[in-house]
Amino acid sequence: MRRLVFIINPSAGNGRALKKWEALQKELTGDYQFYFTKFPRHAVELVQALDPAIKTLLIAIGGDGTVHEVIEGSLERPRFAIAALSAGSGNDFGRTYTSVATKDEIETLRQSSEDNPMKLGNLQTASSSYIFVNNAGFGFDAEVVYQTNRSLWKKRLNRFGLGKLAYYGVVVKELLTFETATIELTVDGQAHVIPKAWFLVVCNQPYFGGGMKISPNSNPADDILEVTVVSDISRWKLLLLFGTVFIGWHTKLQAMKQFSGQRCQFAVSRPMIGHTDGEYCGRLEASQVASAHLLSQTWAMPVK
Ligand SMILES: Nc1ncnc2c1ncn2[C@@H]1O[C@H](COP(=O)(O)OP(=O)(O)OP(=O)(O)O)[C@@H](O)[C@H]1O
Numbered sequence: 001m002r003r004l005v006f007i008i009n010p011s012a013g014n015g016r017a018l019k020k021w022e023a024l025q026k027e028l029t030g031d032y033q034f035y036f037t038k039f040p041r042h043a044v045e046l047v048q049a050l051d052p053a054i055k056t057l058l059i060a061i062g063g064d065g066t067v068h069e070v071i072e073g074s075l076e077r078p079r080f081a082i083a084a085l086s087a088g089s090g091n092d093f094g095r096t097y098t099s100v101a102t103k104d105e106i107e108t109l110r111q112s113s114e115d116n117p118m119k120l121g122n123l124q125t126a127s128s129s130y131i132f133v134n135n136a137g138f139g140f141d142a143e144v145v146y147q148t149n150r151s152l153w154k155k156r157l158n159r160f161g162l163g164k165l166a167y168y169g170v171v172v173k174e175l176l177t178f179e180t181a182t183i184e185l186t187v188d189g190q191a192h193v194i195p196k197a198w199f200l201v202v203c204n205q206p207y208f209g210g211g212m213k214i215s216p217n218s219n220p221a222d223d224i225l226e227v228t229v230v231s232d233i234s235r236w237k238l239l240l241l242f243g244t245v246f247i248g249w250h251t252k253l254q255a256m257k258q259f260s261g262q263r264c265q266f267a268v269s270r271p272m273i274g275h276t277d278g279e280y281c282g283r284l285e286a287s288q289v290a291s292a293h294l295l296s297q298t299w300a301m302p303v304k
Contacts, residue, residue, distance in 0.1 A: 001109050002057040002081070004025040004051060006034040007070050008044050009088075012062030016124040017087035017129065019060050024085070027103040037066065047073025047080070055079045057110050062086015067097075068133050068277040071120070072300045075131075079302040081115045087162075090210040090265060090278055092134050096220065096302050097205075109302045117298035118220050121204045123276055125290045133299075135208045135215075136292060138268060138284050139199030140178050140230075140238075142275040144170050149280070175235045182269040187227060188261035197231040198238060201265060209278075212245040217260065225294060227259045263293040 010018040018082040025034075035046045043060070047070055050056065059078055060070040067084045071111065087096035093099070097118070100106050121132040130136065144167070153166040183197040201208060202217035203226045213224045233241065233255035244250045251258065267289045274281045274290075284290050 002055045002113070004030075004032040004057050004059070004110050006032065006059045006061060007037065007046055008034060009037045009043065009060075009062035009066040012066055012088040013265065014089070017062045017066075020085060020087045024061075024103060024157050037062075037069075040065075040132055041069060043069035044073040047077075048075075048169075050080075052077045052079060054114070055104075056081070057104060058082045058086055061085045064090045064093050064134060065279050067093040068131075068201055068279070071133050072131055073181045075120075076295055077302065081302040082126075082202050082300050083109055092207040092210065092278075093154060093206070095205075095207045095211065096134075098301050100304075105194065105304070106231065109304065112302065114303040115300040116221065116303055118301045119204060119223070119298055120226060120295045121202060121292055122182045122280070122295050123202070123274075123290065123292045124290045125274070125282060125284060128282060130276045130281050131295070132202075132204065133220075134205050134277045135201050135202030135203045136281070137199055137208070137275065138175060138266075138272040138274045138290070139181070141199050141201065141209060142273045143279070144174055145275050145278055146273050146280050147174065156278075157282075164275070171239075175239060178235075179270060180231070181272060183229060183231075183266055185227065185229065185259070185264060185266045188262045190261075192257075192259070192260075194229050194231045194257060196266075197229050198233065199200040199227045200227065202227050204294070209242075212242065212252070214245055215258070216251065219256075223262060223294060224260050226263070226294060227292075229259075230255055231257065235269065263291065265289055265291045 060067040083098040123130045123136040146171045180196040184193045203218040205220045
């Protein structure tokens with residue numbers, strides 16, 4: 001039987017993760033360890049401090065940011081397998097990968113030893129290298145995430161459980177003011193120039209932005225990354241496009257260009273903010289080149 005370890009981000013989902021943990025803990029029997037994260041990237045440190053020789057089931061309780069950190073901490077630790085108990089605001093991880101909700105589901109995973117190797121993406125910019133489990137992107141959506149997380153309104157509205165209103169406010173503001181760019185994209189040696197681009201996202205799994213199935217063909221177990229670029233679309237049609245993404249009609253729209261391959265490179269004609277798995281990852285300056293590919297390293301997903 002595996003060692004059972006919970007990593008809980010008490011701030012995720014505006015306190016929802018803590019409530020879910022408190023309810024679950026009342027049900028748990030047997031041995032387990034649990035740790036609360038106290039600051040950003042603490043989950044990476046907590047996982048790295050665990051004895052790597054012991055076969056372990058790690059349950060990340062929080063949103064995609066927390067799961068990302070738990071996976072990052074378990075790199076080079078092949079005896080660790082990761083599942084999520086989704087309690088954040090986005091939870092795209094739980095839509096594709098193994099997630100649990102009850103004590104019994106956790107117990108079943110703990111008893112089994114069947115894991116699947118999952119691929120990880122790597123984004124390289126001029127100054128840094130980042131891993132991504134779900135996706136990495138530049139442009140409109142990254143700007144919205146960045147502005148929302150910095151917004152004082154998010155903190156104020158969160159007190160009343162209305163944090164999403166801050167997000168919608170930023171979406172409208174950016175829709176009115178965002179300036180598009182020309183993206184020069186090369187996928188497996190094939191070059192494309194895409195003017196009036198709103199954003200580019202490199203996907204390792206289908207979902208982004210909290211449930212939008214933007215890249216239906218992405219499969220985190222294969223050796224291919226999908227790149228989606230949205231371009232040449234009016235401000236209000238873009239809003240409608242986000243609506244169609246939930247029901248999967250967007251792939252038929254001309255504004256949505258999709259490419260797939262093992263390696264891509266891109267440059268933008270004006271600076272654009274970036275994200276990996278929904279967390280800010282710096283700015284791509286005009287004409288700087290960034291690239292993305294899959295790592296040979298994998299993480300272990302327990303099979304449900
Ligand atoms: N105790 C803490 N206080 C504040 N932030 C924390 C704490 N522990 C972890 N974090 C950070 O919180 C970030 C967001 O967490 P996560 O994505 O799991 O939750 P979320 O509610 O979905 O977040 P968001 O609203 O930003 O999408 C993580 O990237 C992590 O670095």
